[in-house]
Amino acid sequence: MKYKLSQFGKKIEKVSGIKQLMDDLGQAMTVNKDMLMLGGGNPAHIPAVQRRFRQGVKDILESDRTFEETIGNYDTPQGNPAFLEALAGLLRNELGWSVTAKNIVLTNGSQSAFFVLFNMFAGRFEDGSYKKILLPLAPEYIGYSDVGLAANVELFQSFKPEIEYYDNNLFKYHIDFEKVRITDDVGAVCVSRPTNPTGNVVTDDEIARLSSLAKARNVPLIIDNAYGIPFPNIIFTEVKPYWDEQTIVCQSLSKLGLPGARTGIIIAAEEIVEALSEMNAVITLAPGSVGAALAYDIVKSGEIIKLSRDVIKPYYEKKAQQALNQFHYGLRGVDYCIHKPEGALFLWIWFKNLPITTDELYERLKKRGVLVVPGKYFFAGLSEKWDHADQCIRVTYSQDDKIVEAGINIICEEVKNMVSVH
């Protein structure tokens, strides 16, 4: 760049993994509509959900002043007060969490929440020391990787998981509690549940153990619940949602079907909510009003629970199973393993003996019109080199069946050719 850039400027000038991903995704969704998009985190357009939001917009247009107030007024930096009240009621009634509106703050998407939370609890401290965010289980979400503000310092510390193998080429990662230690240089612990990219759902027991480890060291446990309970409930196993005063739960309206509204929701102790509201004021004056307005009625009435449980969850569960079956069929003769799909929008596929890295596989597939995400982006903070990171891909199964099917066909074909030539 022709101008001199600050440390911060230099940091953002480099192309990040998430930028490549979001560029690919955005281009595929807007310009290159022929691309088979199995690479992003875009939720499905579920007809029943879309119809509900269409109705919501009509209700807003017909209600006296609601439309004008939604588009024409800034909310408070914490978010729309009526929405916060309604959501607190829902969380108390449905999950039994002892929260009030003072425990909730909205952000422009949960990515913004992680940007602020991670830099608030980790990075450079006033005494010159540095702290990290502990990710107890790698692989973890690609979007975390580049948010660190401190220059030339790794923001994350992550650990190799234990691997449990099942029949039929399935496996599951577990947190390796033998390795995970919360040392003095850890400022917070974070885990996504369901996990992006693997579709893993960390067990109740693992969450309980993480929580007690975090409490013992007085650091917060951040649970990225973007796909979780009570909404959008894209979770195919029986687990308990978890929150207490020492836990920061991050929800979102994106995977419910509203990514364009950019609405993140953080549930935390009051003092954390106050600090995050402060940050909203400084970074963006106030969070956007549209997501909260569109979701208000279904949160207030509790309909969001039913919509998530009875429409969204079965929709994705069926798609997960279809995609899984197709891979099992298409990869006969290949040495592969797939993470047990327990939630979220992704299959995580592990090719043990490819002659190339999955970064190269990504490029080859892109040339053939299919986008996936190579595994290497999901291992932020892992200090030891691990070949496994170059052997996996993340495949999104949220798009229309025809797209997913055509994309998986090409992936299987490309991999099989490669393995048989070798």
Add this chain to the structure above:
Amino acid sequence: MKYKLSQFGKKIEKVSGIKQLMDDLGQAMTVNKDMLMLGGGNPAHIPAVQRRFRQGVKDILESDRTFEETIGNYDTPQGNPAFLEALAGLLRNELGWSVTAKNIVLTNGSQSAFFVLFNMFAGRFEDGSYKKILLPLAPEYIGYSDVGLAANVELFQSFKPEIEYYDNNLFKYHIDFEKVRITDDVGAVCVSRPTNPTGNVVTDDEIARLSSLAKARNVPLIIDNAYGIPFPNIIFTEVKPYWDEQTIVCQSLSKLGLPGARTGIIIAAEEIVEALSEMNAVITLAPGSVGAALAYDIVKSGEIIKLSRDVIKPYYEKKAQQALNQFHYGLRGVDYCIHKPEGALFLWIWFKNLPITTDELYERLKKRGVLVVPGKYFFAGLSEKWDHADQCIRVTYSQDDKIVEAGINIICEEVKNMVSVH
């Protein structure tokens, strides 16, 4: 807070001026609806504008797939490609600027833009040095004050203006070019035009001089054009809009009537647009889709120009004149002066001989149910102490006539009582 906070965390934990302002504003717009809100930057609800956006939503609902794509898809980190194309066309045709879609990036409100731009060009540098943002004329926008990321360092350098006096208790600030120097520790120059809080419009000649000073030192000139030409065109004097490759112009859809959609627009050299897109990906994945979708038709057709020029501008000009007349009438016998209202939503009133600071006046007025903003928040980066900062208030005249009238009555009454008791 019970947890240890990083430098960044400590910085945001303190209550900022903008947070107090946005809290007051948000509360007044949502909960305490009896408060006479002359304190915020909320735009008016102009019936003709609201009707147009209502129609826009209906068009989106009726158009095939547009609604589903708007709420249900992430845009690219740069923003919606079709909107960027349409806007580039508008800027070429209407203003003659030589821009393409590659010169434009959207953000979640222009506050986000300033957060990134200021920290990108100023703050801490890799060689350990620091640079500042030069604000050539204080007072400047309150929202800039707290965005600096570098700890314990003032991000701004600003200068006392020259004051030109007119008849009828009016005055106007001018940039004092005798004082303004772009030294080595300046990373960028920034000016809001029309100026928030004063309603000043920096002259074409002043912009030309700033631009050539910035070019001579190879730093960008940032023009905060949130109220300016071509939209929302809340500008009551004849001036030329300005852009070139070394200028970064920040527009917004907020003052057009869409603050709830949080849509900022940055027009800049391609390399800057790329860096800002990168930052969008990291901070928020993609900017919100709703503002661009709502404004697309009127940008594409050019109707936004007519709406701004024929509806929005005269609406505010009339309100400015009404508010000005009421102050002149209500403050008879008080030693006051009002900045010539040339644009934006504010009157800037200077009380020369109050027995209290305007910070105390703010508190007294708040008790009487009127919100204004005390002057002291608008002087970030001014190194010398200046009593003037405690002698001014910003009064917003964008709300309904009855609210503005009742509020100004109370302000005049409070001030007159104080002066006559003294």
